[in-house]
Amino acid sequence: MKKNDLKSMGKSFTKYxxxxxxxxxxxxxxxxxxxxFSFAEIYGFPAFFGFVSxxxxxxxxxxxxxxxxxxxDYYDQ
Amino acid sequence: MISNFIPGLIMIITSFLLPTIPQYFRHPAMLLSVGLSALSLFNGYGTFLEWDILGLNLILYQSDSLTLPFAIIFHIAAILVIIFSWHSKNLMEHMATLAYAGSAIGALHAGDFFSLFIWWEATALTSVFIVFAGNTNAAKDAAMRYLIIQVSSGVLLLIGACLMLYQTGNHNLAVLDLKTNFGIFIFIAFGIKAAFPLLNGWLQDSYPESSVTGTVALSAFTTKLAIYALARTFPGTDTLIWIGAIMTAFPVFFAVIENDLRRVLSFSLNNQLGFMVVGIGIGTELSLNGTVAHAFVHIIYKALLFMSMGAVLYRAGTTKASELGGLYKYMPFTTIFCIIGAMSISAFPLFSGFVAKSLIMSSLGGMGMVLIYLILFFASAGVLEHSGIKIPYFAFFAHERKNKVKEAPINMLIAMGIAAFLCIAIGVFPKYLYQILPYAVEYQPYTLDHVISQLQLLVFAIIAFLFLVKFKLYPSEIRSTVLNSDWFYRKMLPGIGKPLFKKIGLLTDSLYKNLGLSFKQVLSKSYKFSNLSYIKVTTPSFAGTILISILFIMLVIVLV
Known part of the structure; x- marks a missing residue:
């Protein structure tokens, strides 16, 4: 039951x-x-840029x- | 009388009186001192206190439209920190915090470079005790490094101020450029505290080592004081645009792989400073407004994020992502507050980051700076990655948690609640923030174009995150140390210096040894000589040595 909590939350979050x-x-x-800038006016540019970035x-x-x-412990050596 | 009292000074005086105040009254006393100091906010603009000393005219208390917004937010930050640390009984940390906040507020009101220097060093000397109060060996080491770097910044400032006085006969705060040598000194001094690229190591080194409450205090003042100082002395310096753009972009990659969430926030802090530095570099009224607005809202949401991680550290005992997760069940309020902070820093519409960052982005767009615009747009996706998603995701979700923890103490929840409220209130009613900005500029952040564009960026970046997690491409959290620019003085310099000094040590050792040996030889020869039978017969050995010495000296005199 417990395990499903996070999973189902994740699923519904993804869906929304x-x-x-x-x-x-x-x-x-x-x-x-x-x-x-004119290139930023292309359909879905910010979306594409956000995803790729x-x-x-x-x-x-x-x-x-x-x-x-x-x-x-790198610095302690 | 009160109008001539330097703001913040009352807080420093109170901090020294704290040991005499009983434990239960310490926090109210601290709040009261901040309140008294805040009365100065109603004084209006002007020069209120000057001091002629050693032939110098020090402007100890002045205020103008650039000072005011910083002074307001520094007082708010001080109040948040005091409430957040209400449960704590660490007297040294309380004293340091109050004096530190007071020094930072005092620094804002300095009107010349020498007074600024005094406060500049005061913030260093007080805040080092906050790092120190982390009370681990790592914290103590970090505190010493922090002190060296911070004081060096002050020394550079002092050199710059002296050179300026010598060359121009003036030492008042004024707009400088990088063509003068004093300008460069002062620029680097400010750059250290503003955590410019490669000068930033101290920030990520020391802040995460501080205590639960200490980091919150540290995050608010030093770096924003540097931003204020840069905005006052170097507005419109083109170099700053590039420095700022690099600052927004490069910490992003470090934040992705860092495991300690408070260190992730320190990288994020560095990235946020980049936006402000770009705004100063552009130097228009709109962009400087953007810088001030960004500093203002940033102090609140960054404090909120550090508070939420402080609460996690307080209850769960660590902020390492590899050991956290699933806290949402046990710390629901902290989770919500953290998400509000995360959404604010990611600049979701209706949250405070949006209304501030828009000013800087618009001024960039208005100037036609495509490349910088794109770097900052890119960095915005980076902010979402490390502060918007990584922090809440790994602390509160990621996977189920086995052992229970308690929700944060009530005082922490109140402090986080106030900060969260401010994040949303400023986001929904930006006009109150815009009213206190240095320049009167009509600006409307909520246009349909802007909202849609920002939402597309953010939502598709979140989709990218879900995509990466789904296909197991998102890097898992590993207990590790991520190298940063402090590596140069923590590893590289000792790496060169230690063997070098060892070699030099060996050399001098062998030199002394050889010297000693030859000395011994000479001695033994003279001893032998003095033991020669004919001398020994006539004189004791000591007297023989003296006799020979005298003969030798006489011989030298004769020869000369």
């Missing part, structure tokens, strides 16, 4: 977020979004572990 995401993209088609940050961070990660 996906719905909101879809709505936001649809909303983009209903009006012209004014931005400072996030994945990039996590992946690059993960890769940087090779160079930046040391044992917990």
């Amino acid at each position: 977020i996906l719905i909101i995401g879809a709505l936001l993209i649809l909303l983009d088609f209903t009006f012209h979004r004014h931005e400072y 996030f994945v990039f940050i996590v992946m690059l961070g993960k890769w940087l572990r090779k160079f930046l990660m040391r044992k917990e």
Whole structure:
């Protein structure tokens, strides 16, 4: 029972977020979004940029572990 | 009389009186002193106190439209910290916190570089005790490093101030540029405390080592004082735009892999300072308003996040992501407050971060700076990653928790509640924040374009997170140390210096040894000589040595 709590929460959270995401993209088609730069006015640009940035940050961070990660007691040695 | 009293000074005096006050009255006394100091907020603008000493005119108390918003938020932060630490009986930490907040408030009202220097060092000397109060060996070591760095910043400021006085005959706070040598000294002094790239190591080194309550105090003052000082002396300095942009972007990657959540927040703090520094670099009225607004709301939500992690540390005993998770069941209020802080820092519409960050983004857009705009937009996704998702997710959710913990003490909940309320109130009614900003600018953050654009960015970044977790691409938490710029003086310099000094030590050792040996040889020869039978026969050995010495000296004199 306990285990299901977090899982079901995660599932319903995912569901709502996906719905909101879809709505936001649809909303983009209903009006012209004014931005400072013309490329940012492309449909769904912020969404695309957010998604790609996030994945990039996590992946690059993960890769940087090779160079930046040391044992917990590194400075005590 | 009260109008001439330097704001914050009453807090410092009270902090020294705290040991004489019984335990139960200490916190009310601290609050009272902050309240008395806050009366200065109603004094209006002007110069209220000057002091002629040693031929210098020190402006000890002045106030203008840039000072006021910082003074207001510093007082609010002091109140939050005092409420949050109400349960604590650590006298040293209370004294240090109150004096530290008082010094920071005093610094805001300094009108010349020498008075600023005094307060600058006062914040260093008081806050080091807060790091020290972490009361672990790691905290004590970190405190010493912290002190060295902070005092160095002060020394650079003093050098800059002296050079400025010598070269221009003026030492009042004024707009400087990087073409003068004193400007560079002062710039670096401010840059250390503002945690510029590569000068930032002290921040992530010391803040997470402090106590449950100490980190909250530390997070509010030092760095924002530096932002205030930069805004006063270097507005419109182009270099700052790039420095700021790098500051927003690079801590993001460190925060992804850091395991200690309070250290993650320290990286996040660094990233937030980047936004403010960019605003100073642009230097328009809109962007400077943005910097001040961002500093204002940032102090509240960053304190809120540090408070929530403080509460977790207090109850669960650690803030290491690898050992946390599932706390939402046991600490529901802390969870909610933390999420409000997370949404504020991520700049969700209706939360305080949104109404402040918009000013900086708009001023960038208005100037047509595409690249910087994109870097900051990118960094916004980064903020969401580490502060918006990582902090609440790994502390309160992630996986079920086996052993129970209690909800945070009531005083902590009250402090977090006030901060959370302010985060939402400012987000919903930004006009009250805009009213106290240095410049009167009409600005409307809630346009449909802006709201949709920001929501798209944030929601799809969250979807990216869910996607990464679903496909097990999100890096798992590992107990580890992440290298940062403090590595240079914690590992590299000792790494070079220790063997080097050892070598030099060995060299001098062998030199002394050889010297000693040859000395001995000379001695033994002279001893032998003095023991020669014909001398020995006529004189005792000591007298023989003296005799030979005299003969030798006479010989030298004759020869010369």
